[in-house]
Amino acid sequence: QKEVEQDPGPLSVPEGAIVSLNCTYSNSAFQYFMWYRQYSRKGPELLMYTYSSGNKEDGRFTAQVDKSSKYISLFIRDSQPSDSATYLCAAGAYKLSFGAGTTVTVRA
Amino acid sequence: SQTIHQWPATLVQPVGSPLSLECTVEGTSNPNLYWYRQAAGRGLQLLFYSVGIGQISSEVPQNLSASRPQDRQFILSSKKLLLSDSGFYLCASYGTAYGYTFGSGTRLTVV
Numbered sequence: 001q002k003e004v005e006q007d008p009g010p011l012s013v014p015e016g017a018i019v020s021l022n023c024t025y026s027n028s029a030f031q032y033f034m035w036y037r038q039y040s041r042k043g044p045e046l047l048m049y050t051y052s053s054g055n056k057e058d059g060r061f062t063a064q065v066d067k068s069s070k071y072i073s074l075f076i077r078d079s080q081p082s083d084s085a086t087y088l089c090a091a092g093a094y095k096l097s098f099g100a101g102t103t104v105t106v107r108a
Numbered sequence: 109s110q111t112i113h114q115w116p117a118t119l120v121q122p123v124g125s126p127l128s129l130e131c132t133v134e135g136t137s138n139p140n141l142y143w144y145r146q147a148a149g150r151g152l153q154l155l156f157y158s159v160g161i162g163q164i165s166s167e168v169p170q171n172l173s174a175s176r177p178q179d180r181q182f183i184l185s186s187k188k189l190l191l192s193d194s195g196f197y198l199c200a201s202y203g204t205a206y207g208y209t210f211g212s213g214t215r216l217t218v219v
Contacts, residue, residue, distance in 0.1 A: 043198050043213040096208060100151035
């Protein structure tokens with residue numbers, strides 16, 4: 001069993017829609033939870049970084065962590081074509097385990 | 109803020125040739141350093157991590173090795189490349205002040 005499982009997608013939404021991305025993890029020792037955005041042929045860039053359960057908001061992006069159910073979510077409000085990318089969830093302690101990524105396309 | 113320099117960006121190597129990918133970190137000291145590989149259409153697989161100079165932990169048995177000769181330098185090597193070594197290699201750094209940061213990656217094609 002992989003330590004972090006991510007909904008495979010791909011996901012295609014119209015501009016302005018809410019994008020919902022989800023992951024589950026299996027290791028209860030995980031302390032850090034992150035979402036990365038990766039454009040084609042580029043390295044992942046950090047979007048959101050949380051240390052505990054709850055919600056964290058940054059502009060149009062909201063990350064949720066529920067440690068009791070080992071569930072990680074990312075919501076993108078008012079999605080834009082520039083949000084089209086692959087989104088990777090990650091969880092861990094001193095090292096990260098990654099989900100396989102969900103490719104999101106926002107149609108203009 | 110800290111920056112990770114990774115080179116080259118693209119590399120095409122024949123089967124059986126050696127490999128050396130270098131990663132250097134600026135803006136932090138004593139970071140944890142990581143090498144990840146991302147195969148096409150897949151997530152990131154942790155290959156090696158290092159918590160200090162000369163300290164290397166390997167996550168998966170493979171044809172690759174890693175070394176950390178200096179605090180902010182991490183090197184990924186192979187003596188003889190295999191076709192299966194093709195992929196996108198990413199160096200990452202972790203520090204308590206900034207979390208995890210990735211370099212821009214090296215796309216390796218073994219032919």
